[in-house]
Amino acid sequence: MNSNNCIHTAKVGYIIISVLLCVMGIVLIVVPNFSALLLCRIGGLLLILFGFVKIIGYCSKDVYRLAFQYDLAFGILLIALGVILIFRSEIMVNVICIFLGIFILADALLKIQISIDSKVFGIRMWWLILAVAIITGIIGFLLVLRPTESTEIVMLLLGMTLITEGVLNLVTILTSVKIIHKQKP
Numbered sequence: 001m002n003s004n005n006c007i008h009t010a011k012v013g014y015i016i017i018s019v020l021l022c023v024m025g026i027v028l029i030v031v032p033n034f035s036a037l038l039l040c041r042i043g044g045l046l047l048i049l050f051g052f053v054k055i056i057g058y059c060s061k062d063v064y065r066l067a068f069q070y071d072l073a074f075g076i077l078l079i080a081l082g083v084i085l086i087f088r089s090e091i092m093v094n095v096i097c098i099f100l101g102i103f104i105l106a107d108a109l110l111k112i113q114i115s116i117d118s119k120v121f122g123i124r125m126w127w128l129i130l131a132v133a134i135i136t137g138i139i140g141f142l143l144v145l146r147p148t149e150s151t152e153i154v155m156l157l158l159g160m161t162l163i164t165e166g167v168l169n170l171v172t173i174l175t176s177v178k179i180i181h182k183q184k185p
Contacts, residue, residue: 009060015170015173017050018167021046021169025158025162025163028158029155044089047079048079054078057071066117067172067177068177100158104140109137111132115133132164143157
């Protein structure tokens with residue numbers, strides 16, 4: 001696969017996963033009593049898919065090398081978490097919010113660094129990545145804290161977290177990944 005195809009595949013994959021994260025977040029907000037076991041299995045599949053997209057992104061030759069710079073390790077971690085969520089769903093139901101909250105908080109912190117690097121590269125929308133990353137990090141942190149034991153409120157918070165994570169990934173990929181069609185290797 002040539003470099004531009006790899007970047008294009010990763011970019012499209014990020015967009016699709018981001019939209020799926022937003023849809024899953026909306027479902028959790030609209031249906032707060034969604035089955036936790038089904039959530040683990042669907043979430044596990046989504047994490048595995050996202051892990052592969054991140055690894056493809058890391059292997060691409062993006063011009064700025066910003067959006068995908070941490071994606072090898074994160075991709076492997078997502079695949080591992082996805083497999084655990086699918087095959088150990090019964091155990092993971094109680095800790096899914098903590099795991100996802102920590103992952104989303106870490107991703108938001110890395111996106112803050114990407115936004116600062118984007119500013120250095122002269123990307124005009126760097127501040128949008130920063131703003132969404134801060135909001136996502138705060139909501140991810142709240143998800144880890146689980147301020148209440150109410151299942152409906154936790155699902156609402158998880159839904160909000162998935163939506164902000166999806167938006168963060170969309171903003172990052174659309175503003176910091178450029179495909180140059182006549183790029184030499």
